[in-house]
Amino acid sequence: MVPQEHYLVLSAILFAIGATGVLVRRNAIVIFMCIELMLNAVNISLVAFSKQLNSMDGQVFVFFIMTVAAAEAAIGLAIMVSLFRNKETLNVDEINLMKW
């Protein structure tokens, strides 16, 4: 029986890796994958809590998150395709249209 803390620590580590990736990587696709990593880190902790509390609520949440992540992946990749077509790069430093 793996103790609860292990799941949570794993989840926190994965989340931190994801967050760091989002902040420091320059390639948009990698950032995107890091976001997926953060989502799945959260999923792990939700499933862990679900099991500990003997409640299905957490797992239902997970399904929702996976659905949203799938949709997000579809849209996100589409945005990236069109971004690449316009800019010919996926370097986020060069994509700064929101600047003043």
Added chain:
Amino acid sequence: MINFAWLIPLLPTLAAIINGLFGRKYMRHHYSDYIATGAVMTSFLISLIIFFEVVSGSKLNVNYWDWIVSGDLHISFGFLIDPLTAIMLLVVTGISSLVHLYSIGYMHDDDGYYRFFTYLSMFTVSMLILIMGNNYLLMFFGWEGVGLCSYLLIGFWFEKKSAGDAAKKAFVTNRVGDLGFVLGLFLLISQFGTLDYAQVFQLAPTHLTTGVATAITLLLFIGATAKSAQIPLYTWLPDAMEGPTPVSALIHAATMVTAGVYMVARSHVIYSMAPTTMEIIAVVGALTALFAATIAIAQNDIKRIVAYSTVSQLGYMFMGLGLGAYTAGVYHLFTHAFFKACLFLGCGSVIHALSGEQDIRRMGGLFPHIKLTAITFLIAALANAGIFPFAGFFSKDEILWAAFSGGHYVIWGIGATAAFCSAFYMFRLWFVAFTGKSRVDHHVAHHIHESPSVMTGPLVLLAFLAATVGALALPPGNGFIHHFLGNVFGHPEHNVTGIAAELFHKFAALASGEPTAHGHLLEYFMMLVSLGIALSGIGLAYLMYYKKIEALNPETLSKRFRIVHQTLLNKYWVDELYDFLFVNPTKKAGTELWEFDGKVVDGAVNGTSWIVLIKAEITNFLDKYVVDGTVNGLALLVDIKSRVLRRMQTGDAQNYALVMLLGVVFIMGVYYFY
């Protein structure tokens, strides 16, 4: 036919509209006269038919539509035709027709031909509405209408300054009277809540105290003094001679000055309730009669003499009304209309013959040249002087007898003196103008000519009527006119018969061989006195101006009684007095007010504007530097701050994400440690 009474004013209205709108452009010289004359003559025919229907007992009192509805006050546009209106209709439309006809000849060469006929028609319409209306407001409408039309017609030759002045004088004088009239109307409304004749006269005996009745009647009478040229507001009428002569005839005989007499006669129910007013009217009438008659003696302008004669005769009418002899007053109005119209049109004919000469001193010996005019003029003059059996005799006699039999001996005395003067001035005029040696300017002399038949025709007709309408009062005191108007005024208990009546009864008694009743000797004597007075007036004129007796040489007399002559010649200086008392002070007050306006009011206005300007300058300065400064300063501040702050907007999504993460960590830290 009486139900078609509305046609009477409508036809001349249409004529006036057609002539007024299209006369100048579309009518060649001589169509306006056909339209106007035709319209008014048709009206006359309708009036004549209606008159006979009224004689046989018809009566009309109909409201056509609601004219003014305001709160409780309802005023209808409606006509009333009773014997009084019927007889006035005859006078107005009859005289007006003849004047129209005469004007075709008289105004022949005038440029304002169509304009003249437009005004004439309007004048007639106004008077018709005045006499036909069945309430006081409609009467007032006509009252103002004749005032306006008289202004337009007196000032017809407005290029002449004197004509313009006379028109203004007439208008302003009438305005003074109108004020009284309007106040009277207000008082009537406040008392009865209606202006309808039938209702007012029905309510009057029960609703009116003597005091209020006196106030109403006096106020209305003030209106009448202006419109009918009584003391003190008569001065406009002689000046009104500046208008074309047919207009004078119309004003004097039919459409204007009779309005006041009609008004008093129409309101006799109220007047009878106010003995004080009646007294005042009688006295004013008598004084006017004498006053104007004496002025007429010394005048030299042919139209002016006749004008003062009108004032004097109107005085008689009011005397009669004031004495309660309404029938006599209205009857005198009726007879006067014919002989005065004849006199004026005669004057016009003379002036026409003499190419515009109006001064009788430059006439003389006209009889052989213009026989028809001279004879008709003579007949009218006899009627005016009150010689049996001409029309004026009967009516004037009844008025004088009303005074005498009522015990008003002073009024009778004044009236009799005025009668003497009337006879004298009329025949002074006639003898000086038509007989003796010609004093006509020799440039004018060789084309003296009788007027065309379109002018002499009316003269002859009027002279005929002036000679014969007296028959309506036969048998005296009990004649057609007395019964006819008695329907309106009631048959008086004391028999205001007149001297002629006594004469008639006397003859009747003699003829039938009955013994004469007692007390008739006095009346018989009075008749002789009356006729004697008139005849002596004529006689005096005959001696002075025809026989030219040395003892009665007018030149010498006027030198000897210089003061009297000058006083009369200058019309008692009444005009000068009014100028001094009212006109000049008003003008002066006007000038002073103007100066006050110019200096004080304008000064205040300009000063205020100056202050506003200064204030505006200050405000402008404040706005520019303080308010704008504040606004711009704030904007500048924001600008500077934003220059710093916008550095934070890197546009780099990862930067933002980092900030968000730090924020979350911070919040979590706070949450964890506290």
